[in-house]
Amino acid sequence: MKHNSKPVKVGSSIVGGSAFTIWAGPCSVESLSQFRETASQVKKLGATGLRGGLFKLRTDPTAFQGLGREAFEIVKTVKSEVGLPFVSEITDPREIGDMLDVVDAFQVGSRNMHNYALLKELAGVDKPILLKRGFSATFKEWMLAADYLIKGGNDQIILCERGIRTFETATRNTFDINAIAMAKLETPFPVLADPSHGTGQARLVPAVALAAAAAGADGLLIEVHPDPAHALSDGYQSLDFPTFAKLMGQMPKLLHALDRDMAAL
């Protein structure tokens, strides 16, 4: 397994290269106190980047859709306090301008991997793109989505496997561990694993997070919440602080056995 993917600079952090990075945070930014508490905790435990939804794509139009622009100031405040870069999903090409000074990388979510109008627009932006695999995209289609970015001029790409849709209903998605191994062999890009969406169950997240690291992933994108039972979205798959802390205790030992290290700030 090579651990020499092309490093991508996201704000003050590096994704790729030889180290393993943890991007953690809530599914949605819900309030200043919720995001501040989460950000400071995950940083203390070793995360080198923050995640958090602003504009949420929800299947049900009556579900919580994210705070949107209201959360911009929250994010800026917390980022400057904790000193970590921030990635968030972009769902509309018209939001790019406004989000430019909030995010350090744009996330293309699973439902938008095939949104080529959005990809073409992001190809012209001078920020890294975290490209999630579509939940029903073949490996090849995922690579072709990356080609949209590359051909448009943006090769600061971070891939993210987050599980695919199969006949299995016991888990929200089927995390495709094969795709992690294949992406490491066939592309120069760093590959993150999202075990939160990949399983849809907090109790399975640590095992699959460790598995992804063992398969060669360059890091995690993982949902952590101060109080998962009362999260406004995806609480069932978010880790609470003690569980995240335990995982962050195991990870360095596992990486060491694989001749890797956790990224430091």
Add this chain to the structure above:
Amino acid sequence: MKHNSKPVKVGSSIVGGSAFTIWAGPCSVESLSQFRETASQVKKLGATGLRGGLFKLRTDPTAFQGLGREAFEIVKTVKSEVGLPFVSEITDPREIGDMLDVVDAFQVGSRNMHNYALLKELAGVDKPILLKRGFSATFKEWMLAADYLIKGGNDQIILCERGIRTFETATRNTFDINAIAMAKLETPFPVLADPSHGTGQARLVPAVALAAAAAGADGLLIEVHPDPAHALSDGYQSLDFPTFAKLMGQMPKLLHALDRDMAAL
């Protein structure tokens, strides 16, 4: 099987109600002569609406992406010559304004069914929306996508089943005939079948088109091309004129057996 879906007016044509409508045309509008020839032929053979791609969503960024705005005048010319309404796919919320005087209905393609930013924008438009099912969307998710339009103020919805992604590789997609029957039972909206994408093989299109009618569909969205072997996109699943003519000869007999009629202009 009820044949009393809520009629939706698309330009001068009606979709839904008791009659069965055929929307036909090329995958992509390629040139004035190609679109003119196709439009006049399919009208002569009984189609009451035209389809044709302007902005194509292609998985491969090097594939033909449609003529885009260059085709607007072609479409306007042909529409006025043959006197049929026109539906085409919208792939970017910023194109709505420009397309308003070209299309009589906006098509939300399979890859964009989960593009809620686009759905929210289309909910404010005073044109019917042809809502294709996402190729990996559950029936329930399809209905929730329709809810985005309804809650936003647009209930001029036409559903379109176009096949789903399964393990089967012998066909491009698996046409979900069950979904046709279920949509007729559970929604008030007209339901079209797209046997072209649903099979991905011209030789299978007529059989599946007849099947969809027998299952209760309100019409077809079907790819027809003067010379499928030289089409710029999707030629393998486009019917040539003789094959389309044969299908259009069989359809009224089948519909009559089901106590239905073909729509007339």
Add this chain to the structure above:
Amino acid sequence: MKHNSKPVKVGSSIVGGSAFTIWAGPCSVESLSQFRETASQVKKLGATGLRGGLFKLRTDPTAFQGLGREAFEIVKTVKSEVGLPFVSEITDPREIGDMLDVVDAFQVGSRNMHNYALLKELAGVDKPILLKRGFSATFKEWMLAADYLIKGGNDQIILCERGIRTFETATRNTFDINAIAMAKLETPFPVLADPSHGTGQARLVPAVALAAAAAGADGLLIEVHPDPAHALSDGYQSLDFPTFAKLMGQMPKLLHALDRDMAAL
């Protein structure tokens, strides 16, 4: 669509050729009165063959497993009374000898399509084989399962599409209408449709049955029960007599529109 598949003689009935045949009966043979009543009703309504489970393959070991050998006399009695041939599933190569004088054709069920030990044994039997497609078998694998029979010496094969497993959970299976059309083009064998398993919902069965006929199927294998709500297995997908009667009233008109007829005894 060709309607000239190789006719296969099943007892006193023919499957294939130009006519369309209906094989109907309960999921499981439950009692003499239940099977007698069902058999006489479906015959009166136009069925030319009987179906009924003896040895049931149930996913849950605590579910009703069929009457097994106890039902042999019931079946023989009813067959002679109503004068229709009978098909039933074989689940164990060691049951072949005992079932030889009870069934007129052996059904290989969906879960056993890949049971090559069973196929090899059935290849040496002088009875037709109704080969259901595995619920996750590709079209090609289905054809290769037929090859096991042919190479072993038995080409009295009737294919049966019964739905495949996909991500869709709104229906029990996704009935693969494309596979009906493809089997008609690529094989010489008669092709039956099983809309009962293909949908898993009685309310969807008639529409999908008509669709299968329109796509070119040579007949139906369909579950009918005197009292579906109290059936010992699969009641939710069984038609009651009035619904079956209505379907049998529509079918001849549909077939006539397709230049076909219902099979007569």
Add this chain to the structure above:
Amino acid sequence: MKHNSKPVKVGSSIVGGSAFTIWAGPCSVESLSQFRETASQVKKLGATGLRGGLFKLRTDPTAFQGLGREAFEIVKTVKSEVGLPFVSEITDPREIGDMLDVVDAFQVGSRNMHNYALLKELAGVDKPILLKRGFSATFKEWMLAADYLIKGGNDQIILCERGIRTFETATRNTFDINAIAMAKLETPFPVLADPSHGTGQARLVPAVALAAAAAGADGLLIEVHPDPAHALSDGYQSLDFPTFAKLMGQMPKLLHALDRDMAAL
């Protein structure tokens, strides 16, 4: 992750408990020299059990079907020489008697997980059963298949995840790493991973093998061949000796980081 699954004794080896076991060998036993060489090599490198196909279930009836009974003496000879237990697939209930003194555990292959006639017969056998998950079986169906064995009197069960069938065609199967984690949480049985079938590509096997260990699996069932390019079956997914040796060098370090050890003889 608990590592306290119920230990199952297979010949002279233990599967389950706290240690991690490697079962290795060729897809098919091809000859005395091939099996002897493989067996002695994998033992030297740390395997504590042998695998090898005798009766092969092949989708294509013209493909190599295994040596069958001819291989019995080969296996007995090699087992006594190297002193390792042996597991092989049983495909027909009538073979049980003959295989009893050849195998130390019966493997139920993926295509037979739904073969309840076979499961019922194996429930009465006093040997452990290695129960592979059906390639399209839900987690729940897998557990119900185990129930067939338990209710029939045999609770010496070893589960084995070997990949599921999905829309993804870049790999032979999609290895379901979630199912490893879930099986460890929900059952008392040892869980093996088969990364050979789970990926279908030798180049991906080591990464997925390590991942399975990190997710909590109790061991591997892995295909190793002296000369994969000339194997009579499945060579593309078999490891050669140097690649297997490298994996066996990494595994103890990884296990140690997880507070586990490799099983010793």
